[in-house]
């Protein structure tokens with residue numbers, strides 16, 4: 001961020017100084033008191049287990065310059081005014097008195113102030129039902145060669161993670177990449193008001209969070225808030241292959257760049273083929289074309305890569321430089337289509353970070369591609385947040401697994417699939433797989449985050465060690 005005095009922070013956030021002179025210098029914000037160092041501004045936020053206000057003194061003892069708080073604390077602070085609480089946002093459940101909403105509103109004002117003080121910064125926002133984090137990582141990979149780039153770790157995409165990320169940008173930063181998430185109408189508009197994007201990418205409108213939104217039309221309305229926030233001089237990058245996204249061209253003042261495989265795309269992929277699940281294609285753009293070979297697994301990354309390419313071409317990249325950067329990008333965020341070869345010849349695809357019907361389809365297609373000619377397993381847990389559609393959505397995924405030629409479907413604590421072999425929990429799944437996996441098999445592990453299937457994936461990887469007892473088990477199996 002730009003360095004500010006605590007008095008300026010008070011002015012920008014509409015708060016008042018408390019036990020502070022105002023001359024304290026602030027150059028970073030942190031929400032984790034253990035991460036705060038000299039020049040840090042500690043955000044006193046309520047949490048699941050504890051209230052950040054209780055850690056104010058500890059944060060300052062650790063070097064923090066001050067605290068952004070909703071009520072008096074025993075440390076130098078800016079006390080911020082109350083703010084309206086928006087339902088369904090980051091802290092909602094753990095914010096009984098609205099202290100969190102007040103601090104987050106102040107954080108949003110601070111982020112806006114800092115970003116506006118950095119006129120050379122290009123803010124790039126990405127949203128969609130699936131692929132935001134993957135595309136954010138691809139954007140970071142294609143933009144970094146063009147200039148200093150700030151992008152969030154993992155999925156920092158809400159009222160806390162997004163402004164926190166924006167405040168990592170400083171006078172030298174050229175590109176700020178942000179992931180915009182929504183659980184309802186107005187969420188993306190609010191995030192975009194805090195950190196206004198110049199370039200907005202919309203990937204797809206699917207059925208993630210259908211339960212909260214009610215309909216795909218409502219999801220499209222919410223995702224489109226990103227392009228509505230763009231200025232006339234900005235750029236909207238829209239996926240031409242998703243009609244609900246392409247239709248967002250009418251909702252923006254910015255120029256529109258359509259990307260995808262379908263007609264009308266200004267930036268497209270030709271001659272797409274999958275090599276053991278990894279896509280190769282020709283990136284075609286108005287300024288030339290170049291060959292891309294992705295390291296990421298799954299045909300769905302073609303669309304993500306095209307969106308990232310459109311942004312990089314807008315910000316000064318050439319087709320060749322963009323193609324090279326796309327080809328060197330490796331999975332940057334954990335548990336998303338992480339492919340590991342076990343020493344015993346079993347391939348594990350860990351996609352346990354999250355799941356919805358669209359990403360399930362993408363993962364099953366990738367499983368089929370990686371597992372061509374081999375025995376394939378899909379070990380699937382529950383998909384959450386689907387509302388009344390949950391039953392039909394699970395049954396649809398089971399049908400999709402059959403169509404994709406999956407040999408063995410195992411469902412973990414998820415009776416809604418109504419097919420495959422049902423096990424009660426992760427331990428039972430691990431037992432079944434230890435007994436039955438054989439060299440050459442390919443196993444996909446996927447579910448919504450709450451199902452905890454990343455633990456199963458971790459167990460599977462340990463099982464592949466040559467000296468573990470389960471490896472002996474699979475050796476024994478090979479002999480039979």
Ligand SMILES: Nc1ncnc2c1ncn2[C@@H]1O[C@H](COP(=O)(O)OP(=O)(O)O)[C@@H](O)[C@H]1O
Pocket residue numbers: 128129130131132133134135155203204298300301303304336337351353354355358359360362363
């Ligand atoms: N364009 C896409 N279409 C469908 N599924 C995708 C796409 N991009 C990524 N995925 C899959 O969706 C899941 C979530 O990916 P992620 O990049 O974390 O998205 P998000 O941040 O939107 O949740 C992963 O299983 C990933 O493989």
Ligand SMILES: [Mg+2]
Pocket residue numbers: 132133154155157179
């Ligand atoms: Mg994400």
